[in-house]
Amino acid sequence: MTAVLKVENLVKTFGGVKAVAGVSFEVAPGELKALIGPNGAGKSTCFNMLMGQLKPTSGKVYLNGENITGRPPRDIWRRGVGRTFQITGTYQSMTVAENVQMALMSHHRKLFAVRPYAYKLYRDEALALLDVVGMADQADRACAILAYGDLKRLELAIALANEPTLLLMDEPTAGMAPRERINLMQLTADIVRDRGVSVLFTEHDMDVVFAHAHHIMVLNRGELIADGTASEVRNNPQVQEVYLGGGTLYEQETADA
Structure with missing residues (x-):
């Protein structure tokens, strides 16, 4: 193998x-x-x-x-290959789901396709990944107010976005x-x-x-x-x-x- x-x-x-x-x-x-x-x-x-x-x-x-x-x-x-870092690096002004959506948009090569409905792209996939790490119930919370442990779980969901x-x-x-x-x-x-x-x-x-x-x-x-x-x-x-x-x-x- x-x-x-x-x-x-x-x-x-x-x-x-x-x-x-x-x-x-x-x-x-x-x-x-x-x-x-x-x-x-x-x-x-x-x-x-x-x-x-x-x-x-x-x-x-x-x-x-x-x-x-x-x-x-x-x-x-x-x-x-996905990666998480010792110091988390999420977008604090975005919601939990939007952070994962950004990673999914990059994975699907849609990151630079600026569209008014971008916030809808891959929403269901993002929620599914958040469910994997136990964060689906916090999908619409701003990252800026998350506890540190929740930021670590969010980072893990982001790292899974490219199906590593x-x-x-x-x-x-x-x-x-x-x-x-x-x-x-x-x-x-x-x-x-x-x-x-x-x-x-x-x-x-x-x-x-x-x-x-x-x-x-x-x-x-x-x-x-x-x-x-x-x-x-x-x-x-x-x-x-x-x-x-x-x-x-x-x-x-x-x-x-």
């Missing part, structure tokens, strides 16, 4: 600093995979190369077997309350199961990672030092040294569920 995402020896240097140093991995169809590591490990740099915001110094990125290395973000998005086969989520639970974090990642896991979307996400909350990720990768100083199941990563001596100075990563009862 062809990997949805395949990364081969990805490198990014800034002057004499090697931010990402020969990283290789795959994300399988329907897989929820985490990329973790301490601050400065290279996670965001890696994500930005996958989505085209940064061009790799060397290495290859394949999406469903196609080489997408160095392509601009719009091309990658049109090939079926791969979803990149950069710190999806950053700034959220503990209960909101659990709910958002459970929602993501449900989308993986129901829609067959592959997800690669970065995260600092280890409870979230161990509870939901099928497999976990660990970056440290730009190098991939571990790639395995939650149990394999938790018991990896090098990972323990990076995170806890040789201690043992916390093991919860549901970690391998």
Whole structure:
């Protein structure tokens, strides 16, 4: 089975600093995979190369077997990669539904077709996506008055507008309350199961990672030092040294569920 995402020896240097140093991995169809590591490990740099915001110094990125290395973000998005960001970026003056409609208009190449009835375009599709993330009842609310957790769910609906086969989520639970974090990642896991979307996400909350990720990768100083199941990563001596100075990563009862 062809990997949805395949990364081969990805490198990014800034002057004499090697931010990402020969990283290789795959994300399988329907897989929820985490990329973790301490601050400065290279996670965001890696994500930005996958989505085209940064061009790799060397290495290859394949999406469903196609080489997408160095392509601009719009091309990658049109090939079926969605992304959410650590800091949400919705249109605050628009309603919840209108934000999703904008993404749908872009997906259907209607974004620059200025028409007086544009507000009606893809309204039903937008409501369907909002229903997926539990936001349909807030469709006509202005984004400016939404709670932060609701903005994160809205961003997820927007990321699904281009019918992605791969979803990149950069710190999806950053700034959220503990209960909101659990709910958002459970929602993501449900989308993986129901829609067959592959997800690669970065995260600092280890409870979230161990509870939901099928497999976990660990970056440290730009190098991939571990790639395995939650149990394999938790018991990896090098990972323990990076995170806890040789201690043992916390093991919860549901970690391998």
